[in-house]
Structure formats: C-alpha cells, structure tokens
C-alpha cells in the first residue's frame with residue numbers, strides 16, 4: 568500500500584493520499600490517488616518518463632586545435 572502526502576485543494580492542506588482500488592487495470596502504476604481526508608480523487612501526472620538520453624558521442628580523442636611549433 569503506497570500512500571503519499573499531497574496538498575489537497577478540497578481540504579486546503581496537506582493530506583495523505585492513497586491509491587484507490589484501480590478498475591482500469593493500472594495496478595501499481597495507477598496514476599490515481601484519493602485523498603483520505605475528503606475522498607477526492609486526483610490524477611497524478613508525475614510519471615517520470617525515462618528520457619531517451621542520447622549519449623554524447625564525441626570522439627574520445629580531441630584533435631589539438633592549434634599547435635604551434637616551438
């Protein structure tokens with residue numbers, strides 16, 4: 568059972584929210600939370616999408632930009 572504290576506009580304060588019984592088959596990933604204070608269901612949109620982080624593909628060896636003959 569995962570619950571978290573969020574600000575509830577209805578309760579005008581921080582309340583404990585818990586995941587309601589999901590009927591949409593989201594399971595543990597259900598984006599819905601219900602305020603235990605007033606029962607208002609909120610949708611949390613705080614899913615962290617794993618951004619496809621492109622590796623910075625720079626050549627390992629950087630050519631010397633300007634080399635002066637001593």
Ligand SMILES: [Zn+2]
Nearest residue numbers: 589591593597
């Ligand atoms: Zn759900």
Ligand SMILES: [Zn+2]
Nearest residue numbers: 575578602605
């Ligand atoms: Zn509330």
